[in-house]
Amino acid sequence: MQMPRDSFPTDWSPPPVEFLNKPKKAPPAKKGPLEDLEKDPPDPNQKVELASLEELFWNMASPSQQAGTPEISSGSSQCYINNLDYLLQEKRMLVEKFSVSLQVISPVHPGETVFLPRRHPLPCFLDSSRLKPHSPLEELFLRSSLPEQLSFLHNGLLSNLYLHAADCPQPLLQWLFQLLTWPPETSSRAFGLLWDLSIDGLFRQPDEDMHFWCPSLQEVKEVFSSLGAYNPALYPQGPFQHSARVLESEASLDSQDPPQEVALDIKLNYIYKFLTLCLLVRPVSYTDASILDLMELLCRAGLDVGLCLLPKTDLQQLLLLLLERIQEWPGKLQPLCCALSWVSDHHxxxxxxxxxxxxxxxxxxxxxxxxxxRDLSRI
Known part of the structure; x- marks a missing residue:
């Protein structure tokens, strides 16, 4: 007769724990990430360690990207840690990769070739055909040659003749305005006398019968042309080159060196200041169409290559005053912007x-x- 087996074991001793005391085996030789993936493909249900993937990424990267990167250990005792030093170093690598040299975008605009240097100033002749002298000194001045008339200006004799006269002849004012394009020693005296004569005429004339001379748009264009400006519409092949005949006629005057950037800026400021005075005294001296043409001419002159680094205070004041003198506003805003957009092809x-x-x-x-x-195709 077989005895029934017990439902519970009679030996209640704990299981053997010798495997806990066994020495740890040396880890197998480290294999490359690609070799591990080819020979021993991981179980799809088993997660790949983050350190192995990170090492695989850096091994496949280019040598330039590996340079200077922190080494990440794939051992079981260490793992990938997003510490601050690593994040900062990774950010420096991205900045170096997508950085743009400061020389690509110049801090100063390239400018346009507007004014060409002149060896000699253009002659400015005084039209005295319809002027009647009131004194022997004035008669001598009107009959003199151009160099002699300039000596009257330099010696201050013209101030004695016309500063406190009852009526200043308009051809004299036009002649002084043209002399603003001459070298500084002549243009400075011409501007001083032109300003004094204009201001003196305001105090001597009643408000209801005030005669104040303002240069026309064509006269302003002629003055800019005398400074060496050329019209791209008239000369599409490039800047106008003076012929030998023109240079020969200019050689009869006192020879002067080509005007420097500062000298050109001084002459332009004389013109800007006098035009500002004209607009303050006679607000309706120019029509809206003339104002738009004048603003386009002034903006083109302000982009000259030699004037890029010089301040534009007088020009800015004149442009703001011209804006205020436009009668049909804002109807002229769009034509103004369209006209100014063709001043230059460079954004x-x-x-x-x-x-x-x-x-x-x-x-x-x-x-x-x-x-x-602006047309994007032109930029």
Whole structure:
């Protein structure tokens, strides 16, 4: 008769624990990540350690990217840690990869070739055919040659003749305005006398019968042409080169060196200041169409290569005053922006042109906010 087996064991001793006291085996030789993946493909249900994937990524990277990167251990005792030093170093690598050299974008706009240097100033002749002298000294001045008339200006004799006269002849004012394009020793005296004669005439004439001379748009264009400016529409092949005949006629005058950037800036500022005075005294001296043409001419002159680093204070004041003198506003805003957009083909020059208009008046802010419409194909 077989005895029934017990439901519970009679030996209640703990199981053997000798495997806990066995020495640890040396880890197998380290294999490359690619070799591990080819020979021993991981179980799809088993997760790949993050350190192995990170090491695989850096091994496949280019040598330039591996340089200077921290070494990450794939042992079981260490793992990938997003510490601050590593994140900063990774950010420096991205900055170096996508950085742009400062020489690519110049801090100064390239400018346009507007004014060409002249060896000699253009002769400015005084039209005295319809002038009647009131004194022997004035008769001598009107009948003198151009160098002798300039000596009258330099010696201050013209101030004695016309400063406190009852009526200043308009041809004299036109002649002085043309002399603003001459070298500084002549243009400075011409501007001083032109300014004094204009201011003196305001105090001597009643308000209801005030005669103040303002140069026309054509006269302003002729003055800019005398400074060496050329019209790209008239000369599409490039800047106009003076012929030998023109140089021969100019050689009869006192020879002067080509005007430097500072000398050109001084002459332009004389013109800007006198035009500002004209607009203050006679607000309706120019029509809206003439104002748009004048602003285009002034902005083109302000982009000259030699004037890029010089301040444009007088030009900015004149442009703001011209904006205020436009009668049909804001109807002329779009034609103005369209006209100014063709002043230059370079987007950097157009940005500098917009900065000529200060945001100190509502109309100036209108120009800045609306920008200049540009064709993207030209940029």
């Amino acid at each position: 950097h020059n157009l940005l500098a042109l917009v900065q000529f208009f200060l945001d100190v008046t509502p109309r100036g802010r209108w120009v800045l906010l609306n920008h200049i419409p």
